[in-house]
Amino acid sequence: MSDNIRMRTGKLVLVLGVMASVLILPATALAGIEGGCTGSVVIDGNTYGPNNDTVDNPIVVPIEKDGIFANWEGQVPFDNENNQGEIGIVVGPFTIKVADWGDANTAKSPGNSGSYSIDEFKDQFPVPESLIPRGVYQLSGEHSADGGKCTGTVMVKLEGSGAIGIASVVGAGITFLTTLGAGFRR
Amino acid sequence: MKGRPVLGFTNGLLFGLFLALTLQQFGIMPLTTLSVIGFPIIGIALGLGLAAWAPFGNKS
Numbered sequence: 001m002s003d004n005i006r007m008r009t010g011k012l013v014l015v016l017g018v019m020a021s022v023l024i025l026p027a028t029a030l031a032g033i034e035g036g037c038t039g040s041v042v043i044d045g046n047t048y049g050p051n052n053d054t055v056d057n058p059i060v061v062p063i064e065k066d067g068i069f070a071n072w073e074g075q076v077p078f079d080n081e082n083n084q085g086e087i088g089i090v091v092g093p094f095t096i097k098v099a100d101w102g103d104a105n106t107a108k109s110p111g112n113s114g115s116y117s118i119d120e121f122k123d124q125f126p127v128p129e130s131l132i133p134r135g136v137y138q139l140s141g142e143h144s145a146d147g148g149k150c151t152g153t154v155m156v157k158l159e160g161s162g163a164i165g166i167a168s169v170v171g172a173g174i175t176f177l178t179t180l181g182a183g184f185r186r
Numbered sequence: 187m188k189g190r191p192v193l194g195f196t197n198g199l200l201f202g203l204f205l206a207l208t209l210q211q212f213g214i215m216p217l218t219t220l221s222v223i224g225f226p227i228i229g230i231a232l233g234l235g236l237a238a239w240a241p242f243g244n245k246s
Binding site (some may be wrong): 037054058063090091092093133134135136137138153155157162164165168169171172175176178179181182183186 | 188189190191194197198199200201204205207208210211212213214215216217218219221222223228232233234236238239240241242243244
């Protein structure tokens with residue numbers, strides 16, 4: 001190997017090394033839930049809470065299983081009259097709202113609970129189950145009432161292997177190779 | 187530039203987007219601002235950098 005080729009290879013490794021270090025950076029924890037609100041959800045026998053806010057410790061939704069329910073409950077530490085809130089999926093700089101709620105709550109109940117069918121969630125997608133995008137999602141939400149406000153972020157992982165994951169790997173591989181093609185002299 | 191900047195720009199952009207999607211799909215990183223905006227910018231920089239550097243092919 002000539003010195004020239006060795007030097008070029010070294011520079012390429014340096015560029016890829018810088019890229020790799022940037023990719024590793026995001027493994028940082030998020031804020032969890034702020035404002036004193038508490039809550040939990042039980043999915044497929046596992047209990048999750050505000051601490052499930054990292055990609056290493058997400059709320060796992062087994063999307064390939066049928067008949068699964070998410071049994072949730074939550075409380076606020078303040079006057080909960082005239083409450084409202086919403087939750088959304090974070091996509092880049094935007095948050096796409098997926099649910100909202102509001103209640104006069106004249107009974108002044110400090111909490112609520114319920115059950116959500118994962119099958120109903122899957123039915124909302126107009127595609128076969130194999131094409132539902134898997135992976136990890138950051139959910140961001142807030143709940144406010146007369147007595148205060150809570151904000152929070154949790155991480156949710158739709159578990160399973162889907163066609164979109166395979167297609168994205170193929171796409172990344174092909175576009176990486178074609179990007180390298182920009183380095184060929186004209 | 188000695189290489190192919192248009193190819194580097196377009197494919198670097200696409201590589202960044204596919205990389206963000208791949209990391210999200212395999213549970214490594216959600217679709218944050220860094221991944222959705224940052225990775226394509228890094229991809230474009232990589233493509234344009236390679237086009238400017240042009241380490242491959244014969245020197246004329």
